[in-house]
Amino acid sequence: xxxxxxxxxxxxxxxxxxxxxxxxxxxxxxxxxxxxxxxxxxxxxxxxxxxxxxxxxxxxxxxxxxxxxxxxxxxxxxxxxxxxxxxxxxxxxxxxxxxxxxxxxxxxxxxxxxxxxxxxx
Amino acid sequence: xxxxxxxxxxxxxxxxxxxxxxxxxxxxxxxxxxxxxxxxxxxxxxxxxxxxxxxxxxxxxxxxxxxxxxxxxxxxxxxxxxxxxxxxxxxxxxxxxxxxxxxxxxxxxxxxxxxxxxxxxxxxxxxxxxxxxxxxxx
Amino acid sequence: xxxxxxxxxxxxxxxxxxxxxxxxxxxxxxxxxxxxxxxxxxxxxxxxxxxxxxxxxxxxxxxxxxxxxxxxxxxxxxxxxxxxxxxxxxxxxxxxxxxxxxxxxxxxxxxxxxxxxxxxxxxxxxxxxxxxxxxxxxxxxxxxxxxxxxxxxxxxxxxxxxxxxxxxxxxxxxxxxxxxxxxxxxxxxxxxxxxxxxxxxxxxxxxxxxxxxxxxxxxxxxxxxxxxxxxxxxxxxxxxxxxxxxxxxxxxxxxxxxxxxxxxxxxxxxxxxxxxxxxxxxxxxxxxxxxxxxxxxxxxxxxxxxxxxxxxxxxxxxxxxxxxxxxxxxxxxxxxxxxxxxxxxxxxxxxxxxxxxxxxxxxxxxxxxxxxxxxxxxxxxxxxxxxxxxxxxxxxxxxxxxxxxxxxxxxxxxxxxxxxxxxxxxxxxxxxxxxxxxxxxxxxxxxxxxxxxxxxxxxxxxxxxxxxxxxxxxxxxxxxxxxxxxxxxxxxxxxxxxx
Numbered sequence: 001x002x003x004x005x006x007x008x009x010x011x012x013x014x015x016x017x018x019x020x021x022x023x024x025x026x027x028x029x030x031x032x033x034x035x036x037x038x039x040x041x042x043x044x045x046x047x048x049x050x051x052x053x054x055x056x057x058x059x060x061x062x063x064x065x066x067x068x069x070x071x072x073x074x075x076x077x078x079x080x081x082x083x084x085x086x087x088x089x090x091x092x093x094x095x096x097x098x099x100x101x102x103x104x105x106x107x108x109x110x111x112x113x114x115x116x117x118x119x120x121x
Numbered sequence: 122x123x124x125x126x127x128x129x130x131x132x133x134x135x136x137x138x139x140x141x142x143x144x145x146x147x148x149x150x151x152x153x154x155x156x157x158x159x160x161x162x163x164x165x166x167x168x169x170x171x172x173x174x175x176x177x178x179x180x181x182x183x184x185x186x187x188x189x190x191x192x193x194x195x196x197x198x199x200x201x202x203x204x205x206x207x208x209x210x211x212x213x214x215x216x217x218x219x220x221x222x223x224x225x226x227x228x229x230x231x232x233x234x235x236x237x238x239x240x241x242x243x244x245x246x247x248x249x250x251x252x253x254x255x256x257x258x259x
Numbered sequence: 260x261x262x263x264x265x266x267x268x269x270x271x272x273x274x275x276x277x278x279x280x281x282x283x284x285x286x287x288x289x290x291x292x293x294x295x296x297x298x299x300x301x302x303x304x305x306x307x308x309x310x311x312x313x314x315x316x317x318x319x320x321x322x323x324x325x326x327x328x329x330x331x332x333x334x335x336x337x338x339x340x341x342x343x344x345x346x347x348x349x350x351x352x353x354x355x356x357x358x359x360x361x362x363x364x365x366x367x368x369x370x371x372x373x374x375x376x377x378x379x380x381x382x383x384x385x386x387x388x389x390x391x392x393x394x395x396x397x398x399x400x401x402x403x404x405x406x407x408x409x410x411x412x413x414x415x416x417x418x419x420x421x422x423x424x425x426x427x428x429x430x431x432x433x434x435x436x437x438x439x440x441x442x443x444x445x446x447x448x449x450x451x452x453x454x455x456x457x458x459x460x461x462x463x464x465x466x467x468x469x470x471x472x473x474x475x476x477x478x479x480x481x482x483x484x485x486x487x488x489x490x491x492x493x494x495x496x497x498x499x500x501x502x503x504x505x506x507x508x509x510x511x512x513x514x515x516x517x518x519x520x521x522x523x524x525x526x527x528x529x530x531x532x533x534x535x536x537x538x539x540x541x542x543x544x545x546x547x548x549x550x551x552x553x554x555x556x557x558x559x560x561x562x563x564x565x566x567x568x569x570x571x572x573x574x575x576x577x578x579x580x581x582x583x584x585x586x587x588x589x590x591x592x593x594x595x596x597x598x599x600x601x602x603x604x605x606x607x608x609x610x611x612x613x614x615x616x617x618x619x620x621x622x623x624x625x626x627x628x629x630x631x632x633x634x635x636x637x638x639x640x641x642x643x644x645x646x647x648x649x650x651x652x653x654x655x656x657x658x659x660x661x662x663x664x665x666x667x668x669x670x671x672x673x674x675x676x677x678x679x680x681x682x683x684x685x686x687x688x689x690x691x692x693x694x695x696x697x698x699x700x701x702x703x704x705x706x707x708x709x710x711x712x713x714x715x716x717x718x719x720x721x722x723x724x725x726x727x728x729x730x731x732x733x734x735x736x737x738x739x740x741x742x743x744x745x746x747x748x749x750x751x752x753x754x755x756x757x758x
Contacts, residue, residue: 020441027430036430044437050444064153077447080396082158084440087403091433093250094410098426100257105419118420194283201277214269216326 012053020046031111033102037095044088051077051084132174139167150236152229157236161243168244169251177255189248196242203234267309268322268335271345271387272401274298279380288372292360295376299356299383302349306342313342314747321393329393330457336393338530339748343599344390344522347606351514352383355610358723359507361716362617366417366505375415379511382408386519395443395453395531398523399436402487406432409516412508413500424499431496435486442479445472446531459531473532474541480527481543488520490547490584491554494577498561501573502626506617509569513576513613514606521583521602528587529752547588552682554581559689563696568619568626571693572612575652578686579605585679586667594670595749600741601663604651604734608660611648611727615641618716618724625709628697633706635698637713640721642701644728649694651731654687659734662742 007014019042026039055077063072099109106114143163150156172180203215210219217231218224263270278298282291309320320342322335337345359379367375385405392398410432414425447453449469450461465473482493489497497517501509528543558577565571579601586598618641619634620626635642651658664683671679715721734741 024434027434033426040430040433043434047437047440047444050441051447054448062154080453083396083400086158087400087407090407091403091429094407095426095429095433097253098410098414098422098429100254101414102419102422102426104257105422114423118423191284194280197276197283198280201273201280205273205277208266213323213326214266214273215324218326 012049016046016049016053019043019049033099033109033111034096037092037099040095041088041092044084044091047084048081051081128174132170136167136171139163139170143167147236147240150232157239158243160236161240161245162247164240164244165247165251168248172251172255177252181252184248186249186252189245189252192241192245193249194242196238196240196245199238199241200235203231203238207231264308264312266322267305267312268320268337268391269324270305271302271309271349271391272335272384274301275380275384275387279377279384282373282377282380285373288364288367288369288376289360291373291376292356292363295359295380296356298380299349299352302383302387303346303353306346306349309337310342310346310744313337313339314744318751330452330454333397334393334454334456335391336456337391339744339751340522340525340599341390343744343748344519344602345387347518347603348383348386348390348515351606351610352511354723354726355507355510355514355614356723357719358510358614358617361720362507362621363505365621366507367415371415375412375505378408378411378415379508381405382412382511382516386515389519390522393455395446395455395458396440397453399440399443402436402439402523405516405519406436406487409500409508409512412512413504415508416503416505418503420499421503424496424503428496428500431486431493435483435493438479438483438486440483442476442481442483445476445479449473449476455526455531459533462532462536470540473536477527477532477536477541477543481524484520484524484527488517488524488584489577489580491550491557491577491581494554494558494580497577498570498573501576501613502567502570506613506620509573510610510613510617513572514610517576517580518602518606521580521587525587525752544588544590547584551581551585551588552679554578555585555682555686556689559686559693562693563689565693566628568616568628568631568697569613571628571697572609572616575690575693576605576609578690579609579652581686582663582667582683585683586670589667589670589674589676590753591670591673592746592749592753593666593673595753596742596746597663597666597668597670599745599748600666600738601660603741603745604659604663604731607727607730607734608648608651608658611644611724611731612652614720614724614727615645615648618720619713621716621720622713623710628700630707630709632700632704632710633702634710634713635701637706637710638715640715641724644724645701646694646698647728648731649697651735653690653694657732657735659731659741661735662738666742666745 023039023043023046026042027036030036030039055074057071057073060071060073061069063075102114103109106117108114143160146155146163147157147160150160168180168184171183207216207219208214212219217227220227220230275298278294281294285291313320318339320337323329324333324335363372363375382405385401385408388401388404389398392401410425410429413428414422443453446458449465449472450458452458452461462473486493501513504512555578558574558581562571562574562578565574583598583601583605586594586601589595616626618638619631622638623631623634625631651660654660654664664687668680668683671677671683
């Protein structure tokens with residue numbers, strides 16, 4: 001019962017952990033380079049949740065100053081994560097660009113087929 | 122999509138409003154939700170939508186490759202240049218306090234210029250990325 | 260002058276950034292190179308100025324970005340460690356850049372050359388930013404700026420394998436940076452701050468309840484940064500990345516990228532968590548000790564059996580990073596001094612070695628050892644520099660490598676771990692094997708077909724190489740610049756340990 005209570009109180013962290021681990025699993029277990037990048041995206045998304053979920057303050061409004069409200073949500077994590085999302089987009093774009101170039105050079109994006117073409121790498 | 126009348130006409134109708142919305146998001150970024158990044162993505166979305174419906178070649182007549190490529194460093198130059206100007210005005214990097222007599226006004230100006238830089242870079246980058254990926258393999 | 264000097268910390272980031280913007284407008288590689296050269300030569304002058312200030316007058320240079328006071332705003336904070344690393348990074352950039360002009364023109368496709376310098380400057384800005392910033396999240400952003408630029412630099416290598424190496428590094432590097440940012444997120448949840456100094460202060464009065472979250476954060480951060488600095492089992496991205504990147508990128512990255520990650524690790528372990536949490540609650544010390552020794556041996560053995568010279572030196576880099584982390588694990592004055600001095604010495608020696616390989620790539624174009632027999636007679640100056648820097652890598656007395664290994668050995672004895680001295684000597688002997696193998700092939704065999712009409716590279720490429728080789732000898736006798744400053748930095752870092 002107590003365990004369930006802990007779970008319910010921190011469900012956001014459990015979602016985070018699930019995303020993080022599944023993302024990492026996809027990166028490690030898949031040989032397809034595009035799928036690896038998708039896994040990487042999942043992995044990064046878990047970080048966004050780590051920052052964003054605690055930033056919501058119950059009863060808080062968006063942090064725009066107004067006389068009628070005194071409790072605001074924390075805006076800083078949103079700004080940080082906006083930066084992190086931009087970094088994530090840049091990484092994804094670069095990763096996909098590399099994948100396109102690899103496909104042009106090797107004719108495939110499956111890692112095992114590429115390694116077979118190159119010998120050990 | 123040459124013969125799809127609904128898409129072609131619909132796109133042409135929507136496009137001005139997309140750009141208007143991008144500008145709205147941009148202008149309200151300094152004191153409300155919004156900002157250069159979102160506005161840049163929306164503006165680039167306009168070009169991308171146009172390119173999907175009417176073809177990349179015609180999109181490049183509106184936003185030529187070279188212009189898009191120049192936009193990327195130009196926005197960074199606007200952003201960093203704002204910081205350097207503030208250094209020459211005697212305050213720290215990106216400290217806008219000296220841009221106007223009233224500090225609040227000065228900050229609004231500073232943020233506005235910086236957000237403009239962000240808009241230019243993000244719109245340029247997104248469009249350039251779309252061009253780069255759509256051109257490959259032909 | 261005072262107007263400039265108060266802006267020194269931020270100029271370290273802005274100058275390369277503006278240079279990158281300027282080169283991005285350009286189409287021609289030569290023009291971009293000139294801009295890059297101007298920027299790169301300004302940086303070490305300013306870095307030396309900062310180092311002098313930090314060592315003599317005020318120990319910490321603080322700069323408020325945007326005029327916002329810390330801990331709310333982003334603070335640029337140059338302490339002794341930061342100034343030392345900034346000096347190394349900017350100096351390596353300045354010394355190697357003359358080499359780049361011909362090398363890049365030879366190896367990189369023409370339409371990519373201007374972009375190449377843009378990426379180099381962005382990488383430089385990111386690396387210097389990591390060393391200069393006092394804000395944990397800002398450090399992540401700079402980490403990614405430098406990493407993304409590095410991926411592009413690597414992917415421009417002449418062989419198609421460069422693309423694979425860049426992709427592999429991208430996956431590993433992103434995982435590392437993401438682990439780092441998860442750790443920072445944990446710290447932010449516990450302390451509510453992102454400023455390194457402020458976090459460290461607030462950690463002081465953390466309750467036992469919060470300890471679990473703090474330790475989790477530290478585990479994430481240390482793992483993430485270890486990935487970036489290529490600590491032994493997390494080094495798999497490094498050999499391929501260094502082997503297939505263009506010569507200049509390899510030489511620059513080998514001297515700087517991993518060093519900056521070590522600077523970040525030191526800052527996190529000693530300035531943020533403090534030795535009390537880092538070394539007493541979690542067995543970080545033992546972990547690093549074991550992994551460092553493993554790196555020294557496993558990577559060195561891998562180097563011995565490697566046929567591709569660039570990969571061989573890349574494996575040797577992993578081993579040398581093992582020495583640096585060994586000193587960190589010892590966590591005493593002498594060990595730390597050796598470790599920090601080795602950051603400088605290894606940067607000088609390994610950059611010289613990779614530049615020599617770059618010269619060979621320019622004149623001969625092959626990297627397999629057996630194709631390079633007799634190269635020592637055809638390219639006498641290049642190979643002489645290679646041998647001198649190689650002797651430094653072995654740790655022969657009278658070279659820079661000896662100084663840092665000496666301090667490491669003293670540190671090991673001070674820590675009561677005398678067997679470590681034998682391990683340090685033994686692993687140096689393996690370096691004798693893999694460097695000696697090259698010397699044997701280069702000097703004592705008949706010239707092969709591939710290098711029958713090779714000769715020493717043009718002066719612009721030869722000069723940086725000879726300069727660094729001479730520095731290897733010079734730093735073996737005059738240790739004020741390396742061990743002298745390093746012991747100062749070590750003292751500042753270990754200050755928290757004595758209390």
